[in-house]
Amino acid sequence: MKFDDVLCPFCGCLCDDITVTAEGGRVTGVDNTCLLGTSKFLGDNRLKNPIMRTDDGWKDVTYDEAIASTLDALLEADRPLLYGWSGTHGEAQCIGVHMAELLGAVIDNTSSVCHGPSILAIQEVGHPGCTLGQVKNRADVIIYWGCNPTEAHPRHMSRYTTYADGYFLDNAFRDRTVIVVDVRRTETAELADVFVEIKPGGDYAVLSALRAMVRGRDEMIPDSIAGVSKEQLRHIVEICKNAKFCAVFFGVGLTMTRGKYKNVRNAIELVDELSRHTKATITPMRGHFNVYGSNEVNTWMSGYPYAIDFCRGIAFYNPGETTAVDILARKECDAALIVASDPAAHLPSKCIRHLANIPVVQIDPYPNMTTAFCNLQIPVAVSGIDAEGTAYRMDGVPIRLRKVLETEYPTDTMLLGRIYEAMMEVRGR
Ligand code: SF4
Incomplete structure (x- = not known):
């Protein structure tokens, strides 16, 4: 199958003139991408199923077990942090804000360490x-x-x-x-x-x-x-x-x-x-392909673009106090959900050391540096390859990401939706 005018889900340029060839559930060729875009489309080191860290090393678990474990980690925490969000589509980001409000959590995206x-x-x-x-x-x-x-x-x-x-x-x-x-x-x-x-x-x-x-x-x-x-x-x-x-x-x-x-x-x-x-x-010059979207979604849902703290029951925003770096450096946070980003690659080492000491669930298709210390990683469909959704280009123009592959992976929206629904049930909402 050949798909024309596909969006590249890598950087904030969101190039929309990509031609993708897919065969046997894999992308086999791309035209018009740069090296970064090509590596994203052709990357094939995806996790096959959720993995959980045990005393004996990594153990394969089912999606149901992974969701149950994520609920335990987040519902038992006093000060959960929901971080990342720049490499997924807007629909999933919406669920993240709802989840943060329900949990009384801090939600922050990667713009707190870039733009x-x-x-x-x-x-x-x-x-x-x-x-x-x-x-x-x-x-x-x-x-x-x-x-x-x-x-x-x-x-x-x-x-x-x-x-x-x-x-x-x-x-x-x-x-x-x-x-x-x-x-x-x-x-x-x-x-x-x-x-x-x-x-x-x-x-x-x-x-x-x-x-x-x-x-x-x-x-x-x-x-x-x-x-x-x-x-x-x-x-x-x-x-x-x-x-x-x-x-x-x-x-x-x-x-x-x-x-x-x-x-x-x-x-x-x-x-x-x-x-x-x-x-x-x-x-x-926005970096992650939908970091702009994360700011937009947060703003129209809570009034603030990033570093939003819901612990008072309402949205509170004070960069320098409520950003992920500050929460982690003060060792306040006692559980973290990382979605579509790799904090180990860009947060200060002090923050990473604290993350390594608390329960961390990562939702990401690929193993990355954060995998080295997270307790659970749940693979999902890749936005713009096997999941569609909305992304905002660096100039603030929203564009629809296309889906070019059929796979068994749940999308971020599906997985986060299931986690959120289960949370609401537990909290009696
Ligand atoms: S990585 Fe950026 S510049 Fe390169 S093809 Fe993708 S969107 Fe365009």
Whole structure:
């Protein structure tokens, strides 16, 4: 069977032009994907059934036994944490929020360790964003700040920026100017027209200088800021002010360095400043394919995008106190459900050490670093391969994930739905 126009469920680009060939219950070929997407579609090291850790090692268990064990772990806990959610579809994320409310749990997603600061900044000053389609067809100046799409979002430049045709650009490739701002010369920087190398931690100062120069306050700026010469800053300001449409993209190189959400706020305010001269927009480079969706679903269900604590019976949100990292570092949490993410790969070691000492249930199709210490892992269908659902692209556009394989695995929605229903029964709801 051949399927056209399939979505790639790997990164926030959500490329929707993939052709997939499937045969005998396996994906046998893919076209148009990058290496990351190809490895996701062709990956075949999936767990066959739920596995439970015992004193004698791993033991195969049935889905019924796995659900019963998950209920025991979560219902007996005083402060359960439901973490992850960025690699599954919106329908499953909805059940997660209901479950957190029922349990009085904390629910958090991976944005608390990537673009959480972007959300805080957007809550303060708004988001002058647009769709990737607008960028592709209109933008003649692209700025990549603190991100490296060549390695993290490999088709971003060919689909939406540097190498993409633009409806309103005669010769898009020649007409576009690409500026890369980073602390080291990345592969993306090699492809840029202008590379600005700043000292680590210097983003806030450079953004402030650019804002002042766009305002015409050159005289305030010293000869060099965070390793960038005034001359180069002036050059960038001229390029941006003379653009017809300037699109800024930023990554964790901006959100997770010194200044964090203040950096992003400053970048948004630079875009506001540029909008006095031309059209300008800004977009976060979201990593997991549906981390944006997780923020959306949480927000329309609870009012908050991540780090939501239901222990008071209502939604409470205070990043820095209710994020997974804080709850784990304070050793508050006494059981965890991990869905569609791999915290062992990206949380601080202090948090991982605590996770290794409490009951952890992981719902994920593949063994990963978290498997090394979880007590139970339940495999599910892979969203976008053998499960359909809704995902949000990095620009906030919801797109339907297609199902290209028939398998026996339950989807995240089915499995979480069963766990939630059993919880409601126990709690008499
Ligand atoms: S850029 Fe991202 S969404 Fe597109 S094919 Fe590669 S991994 Fe998949």
